[in-house]
Amino acid sequence: MTRNSHFIPLCSLDAVANGDIGMGYLPDGRRVAVYLVAGNVYATDDRCTHGNSSLTEDGCLEGHIVECGMHLGTFDVRTGEAVGPPCTKALRTYPVEIRDGQVMLSDASLVAELKA
Amino acid sequence: MSKLQSAERQSVVIVGAGLAGFNVASALAQQGYAGEVTLVGDEPWQPYDRPPLSKQLQLDGDESQIWLSPELPPKVKQLRQRKAMAINPYRKELRLDDGSTLPWNRLVLATGTRPLRLAQLDGLPRVLTLRTLDDARAIREALTSVASLLVIGGGPIGLELAASAAALGRQSTVVEKSPRLMSRSAPAAMADVLLEYHRSCGIAIHLSRTVVALDEGTKEAVLDDGQRVPAGLVVVGIGVRANDELAANAGIACDDGVFVDGWCRTTAPDVFAVGDVTRQRNPVTGRFERIETWANAQGQARALAAIWCNPGEAGAYDAVQWFWSDQGSARLHCAGALTGEQQAWRVDSAGGRVLVHWSGGLVTGVATLNATRDFGPLKKLIVPRATITPEQFSAPEANIRALVQQALAA
Numbered sequence: 001m002t003r004n005s006h007f008i009p010l011c012s013l014d015a016v017a018n019g020d021i022g023m024g025y026l027p028d029g030r031r032v033a034v035y036l037v038a039g040n041v042y043a044t045d046d047r048c049t050h051g052n053s054s055l056t057e058d059g060c061l062e063g064h065i066v067e068c069g070m071h072l073g074t075f076d077v078r079t080g081e082a083v084g085p086p087c088t089k090a091l092r093t094y095p096v097e098i099r100d101g102q103v104m105l106s107d108a109s110l111v112a113e114l115k116a
Numbered sequence: 117m118s119k120l121q122s123a124e125r126q127s128v129v130i131v132g133a134g135l136a137g138f139n140v141a142s143a144l145a146q147q148g149y150a151g152e153v154t155l156v157g158d159e160p161w162q163p164y165d166r167p168p169l170s171k172q173l174q175l176d177g178d179e180s181q182i183w184l185s186p187e188l189p190p191k192v193k194q195l196r197q198r199k200a201m202a203i204n205p206y207r208k209e210l211r212l213d214d215g216s217t218l219p220w221n222r223l224v225l226a227t228g229t230r231p232l233r234l235a236q237l238d239g240l241p242r243v244l245t246l247r248t249l250d251d252a253r254a255i256r257e258a259l260t261s262v263a264s265l266l267v268i269g270g271g272p273i274g275l276e277l278a279a280s281a282a283a284l285g286r287q288s289t290v291v292e293k294s295p296r297l298m299s300r301s302a303p304a305a306m307a308d309v310l311l312e313y314h315r316s317c318g319i320a321i322h323l324s325r326t327v328v329a330l331d332e333g334t335k336e337a338v339l340d341d342g343q344r345v346p347a348g349l350v351v352v353g354i355g356v357r358a359n360d361e362l363a364a365n366a367g368i369a370c371d372d373g374v375f376v377d378g379w380c381r382t383t384a385p386d387v388f389a390v391g392d393v394t395r396q397r398n399p400v401t402g403r404f405e406r407i408e409t410w411a412n413a414q415g416q417a418r419a420l421a422a423i424w425c426n427p428g429e430a431g432a433y434d435a436v437q438w439f440w441s442d443q444g445s446a447r448l449h450c451a452g453a454l455t456g457e458q459q460a461w462r463v464d465s466a467g468g469r470v471l472v473h474w475s476g477g478l479v480t481g482v483a484t485l486n487a488t489r490d491f492g493p494l495k496k497l498i499v500p501r502a503t504i505t506p507e508q509f510s511a512p513e514a515n516i517r518a519l520v521q522q523a524l525a526a
Contacts, residue, residue, distance in 0.1 A: 051442075058488040060517060069488035070447065071440055072411075072495075085414050086165075088185045 007104035008111050010034055010043060010096065016103070021066065023056040024103060027114045031056065032094060034103050035077045037064055041103055042077040043096045049082065049089035126151030129210055129220040131200045131362065133157025135165065136391025136413040137226035138184050141192045143421030154193040154218060156200055156210070161249060162187070167410060169252035170273050171442060174280040177256060182249070200227075203366040205384045224420065225363055225374055225382070225389040229356035229408060234268065240330060243350045246273055255351060262348025263287060266337050268327055270297040272441040272448075274353030275314065279444035282319050289320040289345045291327055291337070300355070301439070303454040303471060305461070306483050313446050320345065358393045358406060371395060373406040378432025380420040390417045399434040400453045400480055400498065409439040436498045449491040452481035452498040460506040462514070470494070470516070478503050493520040502526065 010024030022034040031046035033055040046056050048068040058069030067074045073087030080091040097106045130137045133155050141155045164182045199213040209217045231245035244255055265281040267274040270292030282288040297307040329338040337347040360370040369375045369383040373395030380388045391413040398405045419433035438451035456473030463469050468487030473480050479497040502523040
């Protein structure tokens with residue numbers, strides 16, 4: 001078992017500018033949005049819970065708040081909570097950490113599930 | 117008012133259970149408003165969202181996604197299938213169609229609008245309009261048994277519906293009496309691009325034309341120049357008129373819309389109005405306008421709740437107006453007043469278009485087509501009247517979001 005067996009790389013940290021949104025992929029092909037805010041990294045589902053829109057493609061990050069470009073609904077990237085209309089359903093969030101310059105998914109049970 | 121009276125629980129009655137009425141009730145409940153809240157609606161359903169009616173609901177028939185959420189808590193009393201008949205502003209009572217009366221301390225009118233009809237087609241079978249869930253169901257049902265849809269009116273709802281029908285394989289035709297699409301709501305330059313897009317999707321669009329008759333035999337419509345177009349189903353989308361009769365009959369100032377100020381007050385004490393039915397001063401144009409957008413219905417309703425729950429802090433409602441329209445795969449966004457004396461365009465690498473208007477050097481309006489990412493940031497320039505210049509905006513290497521951030525930080 002390697003040191004990183006409980007982790008799944010989502011994207012390279014270099015690919016995410018501070019204060020901006022990067023794109024990562026889960027092993028099942030789903031896209032996740034990766035946010036770098038003041039040196040802290042967060043990850044959520046890429047798909048807005050309201051319209052059929054991609055947060056990495058059309059979203060805009062301001063502090064911890066991501067605004068979906070399609071209908072201007074907002075979420076707190078730390079908790080996934082929907083904070084501005086028309087969004088009302090929370091975004092799924094993923095625990096991540098930075099290892100060896102990679103943004104890694106760090107939830108052991110989720111990692112096991114996705115690797116299974 | 118005596119101390120005894122002011123200590124009594126306030127009773128709020130909201131007439132109209134669309135987005136605006138729902139949001140007043142929902143925000144009052146969320147913010148812990150102490151009074152009793154009653155939401156009166158004339159439809160049998162729980163409150164629902166209208167944007168899907170011309171799109172997702174037509175495409176997949178899935179009604180599970182249309183209900184407004186989160187559901188209203190039980191402390192909000194909901195009366196369904198009840199029509200409000202008359203306001204007595206002196207006795208502070210609302211009379212309902214079952215003969216009962218509801219007393220109120222504060223009354224909120226959120227009665228919305230209804231589609232305009234065409235006199236020459238009124239009452240004919242196969243001629244529908246789209247406003248309610250029942251309307252949307254009827255259109256969806258009718259579309260299953262016809263080969264063609266004729267939409268009269270080239271506004272957002274008509275174009276969204278025409279695009280949905282085209283996606284379902286129906287022959288779609290739009291007849292618009294003015295020389296261009298979206299003449300009331302989008303700038304001409306955007307409308308021209310949309311026209312090309314819809315035509316490329318196989319939708320036939322006839323501008324500067326009207327429908328003069330329907331041929332029941334051939335299921336065709338006859339246009340004013342004699343052309344015949346397929347019309348298995350006809351949907352009229354030529355605009356709306358305000359449901360302001362309740363207010364007008366109570367002596368409240370109206371003109372196709374209930375006049376309100378920034379605190380949603382009408383000209384009758386303790387009678388308020390929100391949403392499509394209101395005629396309010398647009399902070400960007402300075403004119404009294406009826407603003408028929410999702411964002412206004414939502415924002416004005418939430419503003420009223422905040423004013424009541426937090427009177428010391430809440431200011432007048434003066435949000436910049438904006439809307440989106442998803443027409444097939446085209447994503448249109450417009451904000452503010454697209455009537456400035458100076459304008460500039462950008463076309464991004466993916467073909468998305470961005471249009472900005474300036475007046476006196478300040479940004480007054482923004483429109484994007486398939487460039488949703490730039491819309492939100494640019495819209496922020498309209499409120500604080502921070503600005504970027506047309507030269508900055510038009511520079512080929514410009515990063516719009518970075519420019520906006522710099523302008524707002526300056």
